[in-house]
Amino acid sequence: MQRLVNRHRVILSCGFFLLLSLVLAAINTRATYQIDPVGVLLLEVMHPLQVGVTAVSQRAERVWDRYVSLWAVHEQNEVLRQRLEALEGMAQQATELDLTNQRLEKLLTLREELGVNAVAAHVVGRSPVAWVQTVVLDKGESQGISKGMAVLVPEGVVGKVTTVSAHTARVQLISDPNSGVDALVQRTRTRGIAAGTLEGGCTLKYVQRGDEVQVGDQVVTSGLDDIFPKGQLIGTVARVGTKDSRMFQDVEVMLSAELSKMEEVLVVAPGLVRAGE
């Protein structure tokens, strides 16, 4: 018997443990409470180990998560940066469009005010020489522009067309030293010639010593030169000077049109007057 048991020890022990576990399983899957003789003790033994391993693995998971998250954040950052750049570009375009729209709207209003068929044009070039104040427009003879036409912006007078080709026109600005526009001081109706200076400014020439001109007076076109419509704003008197030896006053005019920044202009045929006049 002993020999038989020794010979089949493995089989017998396998059978024993299978039977034991089967009984345990059979009872525990049906019972409302667990029959677990050494389970409580085992749990107590395993508890600190489980706590330790869990803490370590949680820490490792957090480190891993942060590492992975960093990668995700990096990629997300790149995507968002690109998106931001695209949106900034779009916002810039929208702002630019808005500003252009505002300018064109003013130009349109001016054209309606003038009551004539004026030609709107873009400034596409400027004179690089300081003492020659000219700009080049993108419209020319084929669009109805001819030499001697007045060039205006909603803020005031710009100059006149001096050269014209089929598709471009050169404009002599009012700030050019060779320019001259018949002008009036709006308040006192004092006449003079608005001409450019070498510094790029504007003066009102030939204002007699006895004529009343004050700083802040507005200077407008007289319309007598048959180029500029009457009453177009040229600028504001910035300084008035009188030298005893001279016959005329020195009247410095601050131009109302920002000639260095304008982008669109209106070209008007000579001799036209304000609508309704």
Place this chain on the structure above:
Amino acid sequence: MYAPESDVSREKNRWTLPLLLCSGISAILLQTTAFHYLPWIPDLLLILCVYLGIYHRSAGGAAGAFFLGYGLDTCSGVPVGMNAFAMSLVFAGVTALSRCLWLTNPLSVLFMVFVAVVLKTSAFLFLGAFGEITEVFQPIVARYVMWDATVAMVLTPLVFTLLYRSEPFDYRV
């Protein structure tokens, strides 16, 4: 030059018990804690039982398989006896098969692991039916058996190498 068989057996047991205890506790700890962060929890205890079934075909091996399963039952909240029964069945099956098969080939060891997964699954299904909880276990076990087998087979070379190198005896048959 050779020690008597009983001495060798005693020496083996003296070495195997702490090794089995350490590796069993480590496996239970890993399976019940750290491996929960993995997409699939590998059944290290199953691999351990296969190892026992191949290299420790003794009453001690059978007891070891039983207690490994019992420990997992206790720590994992499964009704006590389920894993114990499954691991005992795995041990018995592997032991029986390893008597018939030539197991020096690593592929046959992997086959043995696959058989072990099938045996464990069968044990769960059987106990599930027995305990009238088939509805809970059957779909889960049936669905994941292939995954279980794949993960276990992938890890088997590593676990076997670690265990094998920890032992002072050459058990290869």
